[in-house]
Amino acid sequence: MLRCATAFSSTLIKSIAVNRNRNVKNVNSILQSQRRQRITGNLVCSYPHSPRIHQSRYRLYMSTSDETTVSSDSLTANERKEREEALHKYLSTLGIDVNDLSSAVQEAMTTSVNHPHYGKSAIKAYRTFIYPRPSKVQSARTEDVQVAASRCARQIDFLAKRHRSHEAEWVRHHDTEDDSEEKSRKLFPLLILLDNVRSAFNVGSIFRSADACGCSMVITTGITPNPNGSGREKLAKSALQADRVVPTKHFATTKEAVEFLRKDYPDYALVGMETTELSKCYTSEEYPGKGYYTVNGELPQFGTVLVLGNEVTGVDTEVMPLLDKIVEIPMFGKKNSLNISAAAPVVMYEVLRQWGAMEE
Numbered sequence: 001m002l003r004c005a006t007a008f009s010s011t012l013i014k015s016i017a018v019n020r021n022r023n024v025k026n027v028n029s030i031l032q033s034q035r036r037q038r039i040t041g042n043l044v045c046s047y048p049h050s051p052r053i054h055q056s057r058y059r060l061y062m063s064t065s066d067e068t069t070v071s072s073d074s075l076t077a078n079e080r081k082e083r084e085e086a087l088h089k090y091l092s093t094l095g096i097d098v099n100d101l102s103s104a105v106q107e108a109m110t111t112s113v114n115h116p117h118y119g120k121s122a123i124k125a126y127r128t129f130i131y132p133r134p135s136k137v138q139s140a141r142t143e144d145v146q147v148a149a150s151r152c153a154r155q156i157d158f159l160a161k162r163h164r165s166h167e168a169e170w171v172r173h174h175d176t177e178d179d180s181e182e183k184s185r186k187l188f189p190l191l192i193l194l195d196n197v198r199s200a201f202n203v204g205s206i207f208r209s210a211d212a213c214g215c216s217m218v219i220t221t222g223i224t225p226n227p228n229g230s231g232r233e234k235l236a237k238s239a240l241q242a243d244r245v246v247p248t249k250h251f252a253t254t255k256e257a258v259e260f261l262r263k264d265y266p267d268y269a270l271v272g273m274e275t276t277e278l279s280k281c282y283t284s285e286e287y288p289g290k291g292y293y294t295v296n297g298e299l300p301q302f303g304t305v306l307v308l309g310n311e312v313t314g315v316d317t318e319v320m321p322l323l324d325k326i327v328e329i330p331m332f333g334k335k336n337s338l339n340i341s342a343a344a345p346v347v348m349y350e351v352l353r354q355w356g357a358m359e360e
Contacts, residue, residue, distance in 0.1 A: 073134040090153035119163025187294035189303025195254040196222035200231035204238030205341035211242035213348040216294040221254040272307045272326040274315045279328035290355040
């Protein structure tokens with residue numbers, strides 16, 4: 001009797017094991033078939049003895065204790081559909097025709113020609129969001145899809161606008177290779193002196209304004225970031241290579257810079273830009289240098305130096321008595337002053353206006 005029970009138990013165990021192996025094999029076969037066919041939605045195996053299969057956001061899994069993960073190299077069809085719908089929603093809010101963009105993406109797969117309305121970069125951003133590279137699949141699964149879609153939609157909108165701007169022949173607000181290498185600068189005897197300016201981004205912006213206004217030199221002092229010293233990386237971001245074009249000098253103190261100017265350029269007027277009781281409106285003052293130009297790096301006899309100070313403390317009170325005059329920009333609001341990167345070009349262009357540069 002005992003032998004019969006033992007034999008029966010052994011047969012039963014083998015039968016269960018065989019059935020389980022069959023189930024697992026059938027489940028794996030069904031999963032592979034479903035991936036090939038890109039079936040979406042909740043999936044249920046048709047094999048009568050196989051366990052139920054569920055589709056979650058990130059993985060396929062069986063209701064048994066054995067868990068089967070999705071491929072780590074690509075998103076599932078449901079995941080791609082979720083990302084596509086979210087992206088289309090935010091693109092629509094930005095006024096982008098999602099059907100037109102989808103068609104452009106399909107066209108880009110069969111041609112190497114830039115799409116006239118979107119360009120390669122915008123189309124690439126669209127595709128990589130829905131079909132991320134294998135190395136980005138895991139991060140795509142863990143990120144907030146809505147937040148990522150909103151960010152990607154704004155990026156696509158910007159890239160498309162940038163493409164159209166570059167393609168428009170009548171728009172001239174971007175540099176070309178010919179402009180950066182061959183275009184010569186028209187230089188005026190206008191210098192900028194930065195007295196212990198703190199922000200590298202402000203300095204970079206002033207370098208860009210100095211290039212636009214044909215300034216002959218930007219002088220930095222003290223803690224002011226400069227192209228050859230500390231803060232040059234941040235400065236370069238806002239200067240957009242203007243720091244490589246405009247000549248520059250750096251001094252340990254502002255007094256040393258003033259002494260240098262008084263010695264080498266004695267006929268240059270040093271004009272402080274500061275809000276004080278002694279300041280006069282910048283449009284009511286005259287700036288020497290009209291009719292003179294910097295040629296082959298040689299500054300003329302007459303010119304003007306604009307002195308700007310720290311964002312918080314302004315031009316040093318010990319430096320102001322060393323200057324020839326102090327000007328200010330009228331304020332009509334509650335704030336007492338402008339940021340120096342905004343104030344500098346206001347006065348710079350007034351100087352050029354008085355010199356007749358706009359009429360040449």
